């Protein structure tokens with residue numbers, strides 16, 4: 001697993017070159033945002049060095065929650081798990097939207113301690129509702145420096161794109177997107193936050209991302 005220090009409080013973890021998770025330094029330890037796929041557990045624990053306090057998820061897809069059960073098994077009640085409300089209900093077996101959901105929704109034995117909603121705080125991160133890729137998808141705005149952890153609303157693998165747009169170099173993102181119109185609305189909402197740094201689920205982080213986000217929105 002590759003680790004990249006993005007800011008003084010944010011480290012990017014990358015599995016298989018294209019799946020990211022993030023460690024956020026807080027006063028009481030670390031928040032892990034997303035968990036990548038199952039095999040990531042050892043790499044995450046090594047990078048966190050025993051300081052993991054909570055696991056916050058942008059959405060319920062398998063490449064974001066994949067290592068959750070394994071982490072919970074190792075860390076038990078020393079970590080709190082936070083998941084967006086609707087995606088938590090989907091994982092609990094509720095039918096929250098009509099029809100079949102695209103993307104991978106693996107069976108989880110971990111139940112979140114907290115269901116996240118717009119405006120909630122996770123340490124220094126503010127929860128921003130950004131549905132569309134999944135029904136409950138959220139982004140996290142770092143209030144200390146306006147870094148945006150955008151999950152799968154945008155990808156930067158290859159070039160910056162909104163996940164409602166079918167992009168040949170990374171087609172999985174659009175294929176896994178639940179509602180393309182709602183996803184595009186969320187992308188516009190995230191752009192309007194004027195982030196200083198855009199950190200996404202797939203692809204490298206972008207500094208001063210306004211122009212790149214505008215270009216992606218023009219294709220969305």
Ligand SMILES: [Zn+2]
Pocket residue numbers: 059061103133152176
């Ligand atoms: Zn996804």
